[in-house]
Amino acid sequence: MRGDTLQIFISMIVYMAVVIGIGLYFAKRANESSENFFLGGRSLGPLVTAMSAEASDMSGWLLMGLPGVAYWYGLSDAAWTAIGLAAGTYLNWLFVAKRLHDYSVIAGDSITLPDFFSNRFKEKNKVIMTISAVFILVFFTVYASSCFVTVGKLFSTLFGFKYQVMMVSGAIFVLIYTFLGGFLAETASDTLQAFVMIIALVTILIIGTSVAGGTSVVVENAKSIPGFFEFFGIASPALGADGTQIAVNGVPQFNAAGKYGLYTILSTLAWGLGYFGMPQVLLRFMAIRDANELKTSRRIAVVWVIISLGAAVAIGIIGRSLFPTELTTYSASESIFIVLSSNLLPAMLAGFVMAGILAATISSSDSYLLIAASAFSKNIYQHLIKKDATDDQVMKISRIILLVISVIGIVIALDETSVIFTIVSFAWAGFGATFGPITIFSLFWKRTTREGAIAGMLSGGIAVFVWKLLLKPMGGLFGVYELLPAFIISCIFIYVVSKMTAEPSAEIQEEFEMVKNK
Template sequence: MNNKNPIVIISVMALYMIFMVVIGIYYARKNRNSSDYFLGGRKLGPWVTAMSAEASDMSSWLLMGLPGLAYASGLASATWTAVGLIIGTYLNWKIVAAPLRKYTHVANDSITLPDFFSNRFHDKKKILMTVSALLFLVFFTVYTASGFAACGKLFNSLFGYDYTACMIVCAVIIVLYTSLGGFLAASTSDFFQGLLMSAALVVILVGGVVSAGGIGEVINNVKELPGYFSLLTSYDPATGQAASYGAVAIISGLVWGLGYFGVPHVLLRFMAIRSSSEIKKSRRIATTWCFISLVAAVAIGVVGHALYPDLLTGTATETIFIVLTTTILPAVFAGLVLSGILAATMSTADSQLLVTASAISENLFKGVLKKEASEKHKMLISRITVIVVAVVACLIALDQNSSVFGLVSNAWAGFGASFGPLILFSLFWKRTTLKGAIAGMIGGVATVFIWLYLIKPLGGWFGLYELGPAFLVSCLLIYIVSKLDKEPSKEILEEFEAAKKSTI
């Protein structure tokens, strides 16, 4: 790898990280209460809402996991996953965004998702609030670990620095500006990071195509590989032969889109926008950004294989973006582009840490354990939570050979199955009951683990990505249990109708 100017590259990246901390310090003074800290006082404009939602969504796997997948096995797996995510992004903005913004305001001005679930179903025992907060803690810890692992791989691949030390330093910086600035700091930094991520993808894609001698040369270099350039077969690097890529694999890729309905750090942006009337503009911005970024990420993996066909194997394939950057661009520009990986990591990790902190301090601590807790105590607990989750995530990320794509896949399925169906039923079926909601949430997450560890190893149609069957089971449980249960109270039904008519 070309590292002839490592000092220049790392200096640019260090300046970028300092900029993120400055944003956190600036917004620390603007957080007057927990509503400001966790939801920015519902003051986000359409551009910041769109860009922060997408940047916090895509994470480091956009610049490492997805290009690495395309580099290793060709178009099929990466493309079907990208298609599923593009469709899921659009439908989430189209179907969920406005109703969720309205309903969270009507439901006692809920500032977190556990708040919303509890208020929506008048859950006096706080069962939904407690279970969802604990699920946030588990899945976001795994998700955050994937981001920290990406940071460690980045600096280890670039400069040969110790993976663990680099991973921890990056984690400290993310914790610092997140715990200081809260939601406004995370959203503002995510806006800039989203712009940087998209710019980095386009620059490397164009530079890679030029270095390869043009699009024609790229196609000629990879089309000879069996199955590499097909959407119905994949390339097996171990054998050098085409591998079957059938209906199960295609459906598994498309199923990724279902995850969007239950991803808290994206849903939180819907809740924070100034007005539901601005969501249409945000949807167009977000969908366009998503399409361009995902297409570019897949194409970068293909271009990388054309340029360096035998350079990377195993989980090292996820560093193809880094390889291209350091060999194509001058040091200063390489530093800027590689900051895009930091941006992708930080934009997701800060949101994940913040949502987890809100679930623990606002919902478990104040909502269940100490209902008279002051704003000062809640803020303290939230900052302690950020630190504890980051420490556990660092421990998970100690394994340098862990796959960024694999970690994200597990957490994505967990969120999508436990919260996705519940969000949809909560917003669109007034007959949904508290018992149905609890059954669907617990049944969804249980199915993820049962399918992943007991059923999926059987192969065949059982090899389907666990999010699909778990999502279906959750939907069935919500519907069946709700129908068997008595109808919701008059107050709940009135709130449902008020949310539908709201113009907020």
């Protein structure tokens, strides 16, 4: 290992040691009860709530996936995605956060999202809870695999180690960390990682722009590529028979620009709809110590998101200017942040910046694993399989499920040609369509019925699979991002089935009014 590479490695090891230290610090308190392990005893302050929500949400795709899209296709696809996400973040904090916090307390002091949905509709047979838990297990397993891919790509690109070995090692590290500290360790480290992520992004943005010769040079280079620097066009790299981009005399070749019309823009903006159904974000709303502090959290979260997303998109554009032929496949393009960091920064500083990718990955994967484990242990095991389960038994089962999910995620992530952005987009659509509509209807429409909730969740979740696997490959109108049609389908089912079934009980309606008037 070269001297500079060794320095980068040491910096990252130090960072990982700090994260493990956080897990150990919170281990005792986290293991006092399942409520502490899964929700931290509703003790989060506004800064931790905001920063941990955004760090757990963005994951490695913010530093690898999104810059990779900008490097490969240019401005439009990445920018419209970022705009949709920023808008979704703001609206979710503005309308959903306080209402969900208050409702989760009133509805049986719910500590998981499936708990809330089930308690909201006063279930006895726990159908909604079971459906919620199953979808959470499925989509978070996919999500966790995307994080493992990120770690594998990071270390294999940096140090030349075998991708699969690094991916499995990263997965084991995340698993051990999540085992130790639960939700409190997760949120504390996520706050630290959110700061690391935004500092890393801004650092590379500023230095990269300077080295490239300034903003005007970067923009001119981008404009010289057909469709690359347009909001209503998209670049199309010219690929050879082996699937890599063709370069002539050191100049990457592109086909004629493609069109990026209104239909495609709406499809991309639909990313913002996903926020209304993201368990890792919604859980933070439930966990804050005082709902009145959510306004402060919203401001922090929105500022963080706008800066981070903007920097990530810009880094992809800068990367194409500085290293035009370095990354010749879509999958490889997701390493542009790593290439910039390792080439432009002193080794120790590059190690710190590279820790930003680890930060993003760890902050997300621990959330995904923990929420998936809680979905099974609390909502399926304790409520359906063993109703008299003790708190210790629930904790033991949750750790077994953590291990199982990790193993499945590792299997999914074994393919080193996996594209992080693609994996994340599918899981994001799954959560957005399954939980987004029912979250909104449950909080804001008193007439929503249990039957409508079940119909909406099933139709939304199934529609994501059907659209993604069967309809989207047909192209044309079916080429839209699966979240948009699936979200609409779920809303229709909730409304129609609720109207066709009997009104909610007086108890349910009274609870709704209590929350509404709070």
